[in-house]
Amino acid sequence: MNIDLAIAKILKKIRENKGISQEQLAFKADLHRTYISQLERGLKSITVKTLFKITESLEVEIDEFIKLVADELENVQSNKQTKS
Numbered sequence: 001m002n003i004d005l006a007i008a009k010i011l012k013k014i015r016e017n018k019g020i021s022q023e024q025l026a027f028k029a030d031l032h033r034t035y036i037s038q039l040e041r042g043l044k045s046i047t048v049k050t051l052f053k054i055t056e057s058l059e060v061e062i063d064e065f066i067k068l069v070a071d072e073l074e075n076v077q078s079n080k081q082t083k084s
Helices: 003-017 022-029 033-040 048-058 062-083
Strands: none
Touching: 003 033, 003 048, 003 062, 022 033, 022 048, 048 062
């Protein structure tokens, strides 16, 4: 799994856990809904500026978001090694 897919998974998980639609998140973060959709599918790479806007809109600390992404990448890597 690459970093974009890990970010996508964590972003979608947090957004859904907060009960916020892509449209609501886009509005709060002053972004387009299709861009949020592309991020959640791992089709776009996120910039630091956008990451700050999104985590602020989700009321999540940016360092916590990054830790969750790092954990996701580590879990995927561990699973790959276990299957090999």
